[in-house]
Amino acid sequence: MKKFRFQLIALALVVSIFTLAACGGTATTTTTAAGGETTTAAPDESTDGSTDGGAAIKIGGIGPLTGAAAVYGNAVYNGSKIALEEINALGDLQFELNFQDDEHDGEKAVNAYNTLKDWGMQILNGTVTTTPANSVTPEAFADRIFTLTPSASSPTVVEGKDNVFQLCFSDLNQGIAAAQYIADNKLGEKIAIIYNNADAYSTGIYEKFVSEAEAKGLEIVSTTTFTDETNDFTVQLTEAQNNGADLLFLPIYYQPASLVLSQAQAMSYETKVFGVDGMDGILTLENFDTTLAEGVMLLTPFVADATDERTVSFVEKYKEQFDEVPNQFAADGYDVMYALYEAAKKAGVTADMSAEEINDKLIEVFTSDDFSFDGLTGSGMTWSDTGEVSKEPKGMVIENGAYVGM
Amino acid sequence: MKKVKKLRKSTRSSLITYGLVILFFVIVQVMMITGNLSSSLRGQLVPIAAYIVMAVSLNLTVGILGELSLGHAGFMSIGAFAGVIVSTSLENQIANAPLRLAVSMLVGGILAAVVGVIVGVPALRLRGDYLAIVTLAFGEIIKNVINILYVGYDSSGLSLSLKSANALGLEEGGKVVLNGPMGAVGISRISTVTAGFVLIIVTLFIVLNLMHSRSGRAIMAVRDNRIAAESVGISITKYKLMAFVISAALAGLAGSLYALNFSTVVAKKFDFNTSILVLVFVVLGGIGNIRGSIIAAAVLTVLPELLRQFNDYRMLLYAIILILVMIATNNEKIKNLINRVTLMLDLKTKNDPKKGGAA
Numbered sequence: 167m168k169k170f171r172f173q174l175i176a177l178a179l180v181v182s183i184f185t186l187a188a189c190g191g192t193a194t195t196t197t198t199a200a201g202g203e204t205t206t207a208a209p210d211e212s213t214d215g216s217t218d219g220g221a222a223i224k225i226g227g228i229g230p231l232t233g234a235a236a237v238y239g240n241a242v243y244n245g246s247k248i249a250l251e252e253i254n255a256l257g258d259l260q261f262e263l264n265f266q267d268d269e270h271d272g273e274k275a276v277n278a279y280n281t282l283k284d285w286g287m288q289i290l291n292g293t294v295t296t297t298p299a300n301s302v303t304p305e306a307f308a309d310r311i312f313t314l315t316p317s318a319s320s321p322t323v324v325e326g327k328d329n330v331f332q333l334c335f336s337d338l339n340q341g342i343a344a345a346q347y348i349a350d351n352k353l354g355e356k357i358a359i360i361y362n363n364a365d366a367y368s369t370g371i372y373e374k375f376v377s378e379a380e381a382k383g384l385e386i387v388s389t390t391t392f393t394d395e396t397n398d399f400t401v402q403l404t405e406a407q408n409n410g411a412d413l414l415f416l417p418i419y420y421q422p423a424s425l426v427l428s429q430a431q432a433m434s435y436e437t438k439v440f441g442v443d444g445m446d447g448i449l450t451l452e453n454f455d456t457t458l459a460e461g462v463m464l465l466t467p468f469v470a471d472a473t474d475e476r477t478v479s480f481v482e483k484y485k486e487q488f489d490e491v492p493n494q495f496a497a498d499g500y501d502v503m504y505a506l507y508e509a510a511k512k513a514g515v516t517a518d519m520s521a522e523e524i525n526d527k528l529i530e531v532f533t534s535d536d537f538s539f540d541g542l543t544g545s546g547m548t549w550s551d552t553g554e555v556s557k558e559p560k561g562m563v564i565e566n567g568a569y570v571g572m
Numbered sequence: 573m574k575k576v577k578k579l580r581k582s583t584r585s586s587l588i589t590y591g592l593v594i595l596f597f598v599i600v601q602v603m604m605i606t607g608n609l610s611s612s613l614r615g616q617l618v619p620i621a622a623y624i625v626m627a628v629s630l631n632l633t634v635g636i637l638g639e640l641s642l643g644h645a646g647f648m649s650i651g652a653f654a655g656v657i658v659s660t661s662l663e664n665q666i667a668n669a670p671l672r673l674a675v676s677m678l679v680g681g682i683l684a685a686v687v688g689v690i691v692g693v694p695a696l697r698l699r700g701d702y703l704a705i706v707t708l709a710f711g712e713i714i715k716n717v718i719n720i721l722y723v724g725y726d727s728s729g730l731s732l733s734l735k736s737a738n739a740l741g742l743e744e745g746g747k748v749v750l751n752g753p754m755g756a757v758g759i760s761r762i763s764t765v766t767a768g769f770v771l772i773i774v775t776l777f778i779v780l781n782l783m784h785s786r787s788g789r790a791i792m793a794v795r796d797n798r799i800a801a802e803s804v805g806i807s808i809t810k811y812k813l814m815a816f817v818i819s820a821a822l823a824g825l826a827g828s829l830y831a832l833n834f835s836t837v838v839a840k841k842f843d844f845n846t847s848i849l850v851l852v853f854v855v856l857g858g859i860g861n862i863r864g865s866i867i868a869a870a871v872l873t874v875l876p877e878l879l880r881q882f883n884d885y886r887m888l889l890y891a892i893i894l895i896l897v898m899i900a901t902n903n904e905k906i907k908n909l910i911n912r913v914t915l916m917l918d919l920k921t922k923n924d925p926k927k928g929g930a931a
Contacts, residue, residue, distance in 0.1 A: 232887060266880065272836055273619055277877050280615040300757050300836035322757045322836075364719050364840070366754040373736055393716070 223510065223517045223524075225503075226287035227265035228278045228302060229294030235270035237447075238495045242294045242316050244488050245499030248480065253507050260517065261503065268293060272301035279305055287311065288521045289510075289528070291502050294495070296320040296366050303330045312525040314506060316498035320370055324553030329525050331532055331553045333502050333543070335467065337367060340442050341374025343559045344415065344465055347440075349382035351561075351572075353463070354413025354438055356387040358406030360399065360426060361417050363391040371417035371442055387411050392422065399426045403435055413438045420448040427458045443467065443559075446494045449567060456567040465559040467543035468497040469569045477542055494543065501541035508539055586780045589863045593776065596870075597769045604765075612877060620873045621768025622648075622830035625775045627853035627869040628862055629822035632779055634851070635860030636788065637815040638795030639696070640704040642847050643711030647820040648827035649842035650687055651680030653718055655828025656756045656837060660749045661725045669762040676762075677771070677828040684824020687714075688817040696812045711847055718839035723750040755838030756831070763833035771829055772866075775822050779862060782818065791815050856897055 227246060229239030243265045250263050264285055268275035275298030282290070290306055290313040293299040299318030306313045307327040315323060317334045324330045335343070348354060357379065362368035379386060387409040390402035403426065406414060414430075414437045416423050423445050430437065441448075441464035448459055470481050470491050480500060484492040506528075513527035531537050532549045539547045544557035561572040579587070600617065603609040626648060633641045655676040666672040695706045722733040726746030733739040737748050750756050782788045791811045793801040802808055831837040853872055857864030875893065879886035900906055 232884060267883070267886075272834055272838070272841065274876075276615055276834065277612065278880075280611040281877065281880055283611045297755070297836065297838050297840075300754075301834045304758075304761075304835040320754065322754070325758070362753075364716075364753045366838075369736075369753050373738065377738070393719075 221517050222260040222262035223515065224286050224288045225261055225263050225506065226279075226282035226285070226290050226292070227263055228268050228275055228282070228290070228292035228298065229265065230270040230298075231265070231267040233269040233271075235295055238317065239267070239270075239294045241493055241495035242291075242499035242502075244484065245480075245492060245496035245501075246291060246316075246503050248483050248487070249500040249503035249507075253503060259507060259510055259515075261507070263291070263503075268295075268298045268302075270295050270298060272297055274298070275302045276305060278302075283309065283311075288517075288519070288524050289506055290314070291316065291499070291506070293318055296323060299323045303327055306330065310522040310525045312521070312528045314502050316502045317495055320366055321554070327553065328551070329529055331549050332555050333498055333505065333541075333547075334555070335443070335557070335559060336554050337370030338374050339554070340465065340559070341371040341376075341417070342378045344371070344417070344440065344442060345375050345378035345382055345384065347465065347559075347561055348413065348415070349379075349384055353440065354384075354411075356385050356409070356411045357413045357415055358388040358390075358409065358411030358437075359386060359415045359417070360390050360392065360402045360406070362393065362419075362422065364393040365418075367444060368418050375415065375417060396422065397425060399429050400433065402426075403430050403433060406437070407433070407435045411437060413440060416441045416445065419444040420446065420451060424448055424451055424454050424458075427462070428455070431458055439463065441465075443494055449564065449569075450491050450493065456564075459564045460566075462564045463572065464562055464564075466494055466562055466569070467557065467560060468494040469560070469562060469571075471568050480542060497542040501539075501543050504541055505539045505547075509537065512537065582784050585863075586776075586784075589776060589780065589866070590773065592863065593769070593772050593866065597765075600765065613874070616874060616877065617765045618763050618768050618833040619830060620870050621765070621772055622826040622833075623850065623853065623869040623873050624772050624866050625822055625826035625829070626850045627857065627865040628772075628775050628779055629819045629826070630850050631854045631857075631860065631862060631865045632782070632815055632819040632822075634854050636783060636795065637791055637812060637819075639699065639812070639816075640701075641707045641816075641819075642704050642844070642851070643691075643707035643709075643714075644819075644823055644850050645842040645844070645846035646707075646711035646714040647684040647688060647823035648830065648846070649711075649714050649718060649839060650684045651677075651824030651827025652831035652837055652842065653721075653750060653756065653827075653839075654683040654824070655680035656759055656831050657723055657725075657730070657749050659762065659832055660747065660756075660759070661730060663760065669760075670764070670767065673762045673764075673767055673829075673832060676832060677767075677825050680828030681821045681825040684827070685817050685821035688820025689813070692813050692816040692820075693809075696809065696816060708844065708847075711842075711844060715839050715843055718750075719753050721750055722748065722752050724748050753838070753840075755836055755840075757836045759832060759835055759837065761833055761835060763829050768829060771825055775825075776862070778818065778822070782815075783862075787811065787814060852894065856894065856901070858901070 227243060229242050230236050231239045231243065246263060250261055253261055264282060266278035266281055268278045275293055279302045290311050292315060293302050294317050296318045299315055300322055303313055303323055307329060310329065313330045315332050318332065319334050319337045321336045321338045324332055359372060361372040376386065388406045388411055390405055392399065392402065416426060416439060423441060427439065439462045441462060443466045445464045446466045448454065449456055481492055484496060509528050509531045513531045515524050515527055533551050541547065547555050547557045549555055562569040563572050600609065626644065630641065630644045633639055658679045659672055659676040662672055662675065666675065691710050695703060698706055720734050722737050722740055724731045724740035724742045724746055726743040728743065731740050731742065737751050740748065790806045791814065793806055794808055794811050798808060853869040854865055857868030876886060876890055879889050882889055
């Protein structure tokens, strides 16, 4: 009996400690995001931004902050926070950001969306990943809440929804762009592809790449697949090698790509490697020997080493606040906030408008011919009526552990 | 009042369970009409209904049949994708949404039952850990098969491919219903809270009646002592299969309801973790206790949403709450207290806390 009481007290203590820690953690971010102003604790702990009460436009964010895809969600959230801080410091329009976790799951994402709706969200910055986006955007479409997704790249996210826009390339365009790039620059004669057939992103790019490669007369000599749990790529690499492939196309994320590279070296298979934007992040991967990535080519919209003033200042702030080099997702999050800011300013949106009014005004601005946006992930971005962004992918090659433009 | 007391204990217990569900449904309806229901809770009602059915049906396998199944989400997955395919292909034929939902769910349930037979016949020869491993493998197989399955629909009917969406060779205007790892996208959301409520009541009706029938007693006899049951002429295979297949069919129905509530559904959703989640509902609600499963499924589905304000710590808190509930419900003193309360409320009936027959 005594023992049980002791256990209960111990657990209660643990609970209260974590509760306190949680409050403490977010309280700090609230203050930083509000630019050092003193804040009274908001009822919703994850709210960052303006403290002027009703004068701020409420922007909801949805992304995976925990779980396997947390690295993307947190990067977008952090990037958005930096933009938010800067925008509110400009003193023009005031934004407030409430970012909710979706654990990279469609059901949880809808829950997060409904929570944000209860909070009074006026614009949605999300979702970060494709599967949750597929379940959330139809809701936003039905509720007439303007949505700009930083990185949900599948064409199904925007299809048939007039108020959903993408800031990243769609998978469609990436596959096509990659095939064109390879064909135009004559990077390889015989191409081998290794892709993740359990992943929507990878499969989407693969399908478009294949159809465009056919059109461009590229020869694909080997196509092999793997799934999320795969750690050994020797079978796939051996097949590519046996078929005499001189270019390896990897439309996959950077974690499996790092394994592919190290195993290719272990079996002394020398080949050119071409990746897509999911490859971004490979240089900052822990315990990864960056010499392996030497000569890897990839298409990415954002390079942390760029020397223009905005990127430098963003990277500096990000390093200072979050102690790591921002990846493409962080830049996407940053750009979403600024794109919304510029569009909202142009459309004359104010905080007291309803979500539907804001929605109509923003659609008009985003689809108008004279609206273009310069951000970290591209300049002169414009949006089509379908919601897809048009911007130029940058071809990059890794030299001496850093990206260099091709 | 007298009449109620005259009823058999099991019947009264069942009525309380039905009453609980009906009461909850009425409260929710009233809140919806008066506009007091938050969108957050409103959006969770159908998933809650689906999880309740999942928990009750798994309880049939785990609690009543006494076999551990770790592949319950596999049946849910079959029901979900079958339901989506049927619903999408019948969109033009059956304009009435509730009717289409009913047909889709029925097909999902039947298909899950068929797979239940296919899996059950060889697997149920195994017992204990071995059966658990086989059902676990089954769940993974289903997930991976659906991950590479492409299904399209056009004027000439359904077409199927294991290679890619392009290989379907759809006509102009055809629709890719199931797109491999991308899952089904653009599902028309026809599930309703009422449909969820009806499904729970139907599930309870089937499970509670089965439990208190001759077959149910035979199933429990198999659980309690297989050899003794066999010696009095109970066909082990028949009753084991009966419980397992009914459980699978109900999971299929729940899967259809769940999938048709969202715009998208992917095979990855129904992985091992979902099976475990449902098992947690069953274990925390009390193995063999149907009412407990309902309450546990509802509370544990809402809980992570209620903890949203704790941000990154919410899943940690969720885990701690699970542990606390586990300790509390297994504590002798609390158990005695509950027993004493039930004894006071129920003076005439003898109380036998050991058997899991109470519903």
